[in-house]
Amino acid sequence: xxxxxxxxxxxxxxxxxxxxxxxxxxxxxxxxxxxxxxxxxxxxxxxxxxxxxxxxxxxxxxxxxxxxxxxxxxxxxxxxxxxxxxxxxxxxxxxxxxxxxxxxxxxxxxxxxxxxxxxxxxxxxxxxxxxxxxxxxxxxxxxxxxxxxxxxxxxxxxxxxxxxxxxxxxxxxxxxxxxxxxxxxxxxxxxxxxxxxxxxxxxxxxxxxxxxxxxxxxxxxxxxxxxxxxxxxxxxxxxxxxxxxxxxxxxxxxxxxxxxxxxxxxxxxxxxxxxxxxxxxxxxxxxxxxxxxxxx
Amino acid sequence: xxxxxxxxxxxxxxxxxxxxxxxxxxxxxxxxxxxxxxxxxxxxxxxxxxxxxxxxxxxxxxxxxxxxxxxxxxxxxxxxxxxxxxxxxxxxxxxxxxxxxxxxxxxxxxxxxxxxxxxxxxxxxxxxxxxxxxxxxxxxxxxxxxxxxxxxxxxxxxxxxxxxxxxxxxxxxxxxxxxxxxxxxxxxxxxxxxxxxxxxxxxxxxxxxxxxxxxxxxxxxxxxxxxxxxxxxxxxxxxxxxxxxxxxxxxxxxxxxxxxxxxxxxxxxxxxxxxxxxxxxxxxxxxxxxxxxxxxxxxxxxxxxxxxxxx
Numbered sequence: 001x002x003x004x005x006x007x008x009x010x011x012x013x014x015x016x017x018x019x020x021x022x023x024x025x026x027x028x029x030x031x032x033x034x035x036x037x038x039x040x041x042x043x044x045x046x047x048x049x050x051x052x053x054x055x056x057x058x059x060x061x062x063x064x065x066x067x068x069x070x071x072x073x074x075x076x077x078x079x080x081x082x083x084x085x086x087x088x089x090x091x092x093x094x095x096x097x098x099x100x101x102x103x104x105x106x107x108x109x110x111x112x113x114x115x116x117x118x119x120x121x122x123x124x125x126x127x128x129x130x131x132x133x134x135x136x137x138x139x140x141x142x143x144x145x146x147x148x149x150x151x152x153x154x155x156x157x158x159x160x161x162x163x164x165x166x167x168x169x170x171x172x173x174x175x176x177x178x179x180x181x182x183x184x185x186x187x188x189x190x191x192x193x194x195x196x197x198x199x200x201x202x203x204x205x206x207x208x209x210x211x212x213x214x215x216x217x218x219x220x221x222x223x224x225x226x227x228x229x230x231x232x233x234x235x236x237x238x239x240x241x242x243x244x245x246x247x248x249x250x251x252x253x254x255x256x257x258x259x260x261x262x263x264x265x266x267x268x269x270x271x272x273x274x275x276x277x278x279x280x281x282x283x284x285x286x287x288x289x290x291x292x293x294x295x296x
Numbered sequence: 297x298x299x300x301x302x303x304x305x306x307x308x309x310x311x312x313x314x315x316x317x318x319x320x321x322x323x324x325x326x327x328x329x330x331x332x333x334x335x336x337x338x339x340x341x342x343x344x345x346x347x348x349x350x351x352x353x354x355x356x357x358x359x360x361x362x363x364x365x366x367x368x369x370x371x372x373x374x375x376x377x378x379x380x381x382x383x384x385x386x387x388x389x390x391x392x393x394x395x396x397x398x399x400x401x402x403x404x405x406x407x408x409x410x411x412x413x414x415x416x417x418x419x420x421x422x423x424x425x426x427x428x429x430x431x432x433x434x435x436x437x438x439x440x441x442x443x444x445x446x447x448x449x450x451x452x453x454x455x456x457x458x459x460x461x462x463x464x465x466x467x468x469x470x471x472x473x474x475x476x477x478x479x480x481x482x483x484x485x486x487x488x489x490x491x492x493x494x495x496x497x498x499x500x501x502x503x504x505x506x507x508x509x510x511x512x513x514x515x516x517x518x519x520x521x522x523x524x525x526x527x528x529x530x531x532x533x534x535x536x537x538x539x540x541x542x543x544x545x546x547x548x549x550x551x552x553x554x555x556x557x558x559x560x561x562x563x564x565x566x567x568x569x570x571x572x573x574x575x576x577x578x579x580x581x582x583x584x585x586x587x588x589x590x591x592x593x594x595x596x597x598x599x600x601x602x603x604x605x606x607x
Contacts, residue, residue: 079463081405081456083358089399089452094391101387132439134455136462141455145398148441148448153390 007072015212059102167230171208172294187248199238207287234267303375336480352400361407397449478515479602504566506545541574
């Protein structure tokens, strides 16, 4: 299959491009920036898809492709409504709608990387795909709107459309400011990771390679619908810190700071992805080990 | 109260301006094309209206709205784009729907960030946020899984209004309206089509056997609900509707009766499977003290009279 990956130079994008190439697919990577380390056989297309000329370059590249993967997003945690909220809609909803329209013939499949942020505060655990979606971030609203509008637009064109609602994604290439890279960095320097509060918060961290595999599976199987992509096994922040300590010098233990984390417990059922995609997640210790080995 | 009304030149907008003015509110009306007087025969505005010409989806909207909203104490947000067919997927219509309904709402809320006195936002949403009904009547806690672009865009706007309220500590309400009918209804939907044909002496044409139920709200009743919502502290989603729903054939037959058409409605093969859409209006009754006052016959009669006078 020949695939157009929009946002293929980012953290998740690098893993998706690699997974698709490994499975023998041709990959056109459309991104505002070229990948720092392009993979052999990858075709980078530097274009800003929120601009007409960028969209035209993407559509030009896509003439040879039969599948579209949309990863491009700007991650924000804001609750307030401001100019960035509109920019989010332009990038995450408008641009993919325009791209879909510019593709003739229409692709056979489209996979959209959504987020568990569409759910908002969990009413029950684990959160499955039938859980009410009431996002508490503007980012979550844009993702939800994209799922629904692209779903309608794809259905009308006979395009299989899968929205993957990813949990917190970790792994090699992750932004250094996030909690897991911070813990690993502490351990690497021989310092204990610092956990706010007792660290009992329930969380769901999914390995980036698993997200990339889910994208590939969804394309290859041509499925439609929304799918949670998580670890399948909830753990606590203390568990994360302990796993990080095990990778470093013997005797390292997490340190707890008496501070309320304000965390809302969450984890996500991946039964549907298991059933329909044949998705099986990597054990956390293995994923974290890969991130440690990669030095990030 | 100083109230800003977006979409004030529209069908519901013109009736809402009248209802709010009658109740003594001081209005700033926002519309792409301001009106010097109501364009719908039968609507009366008792006082002057201050207009702001603004397309909420335009890049300049926030800049235009900020000074205009500075003294506003409440906002009634009615501006929206209703596609010709709400499930239609032409990209032009999809983008217009997204831009006006979702991005336009975002820009209105962004402009409100600097309005110091705002304490209330009332948004006119749609029953289309629900998607396929799992139960009848549909209560506000029914899942929101819109099956069309319009419903998806209105739902996104509702979420933005909710986030804005939570962020600012304001009580915001989203009224989920069924199809709005009455004088000024230009939409080519069931009631509009039935009445337009009846105005020329022809019986309504409908698809299927007309046995499926739809909900309707008469435009002046909807305007009253908006007034109640503005003056109440109720938060979150609130359905409006007839409280019972009408079979499509029942609506068509009522149109014939009122228009003095003896021919029966024309039944054509169904385009879609029959579905009942009836909204549970318990919350509007208890929390807003609202219920529809206009009977179907009265409402259709008024729309027919308007249609005949404004062909």
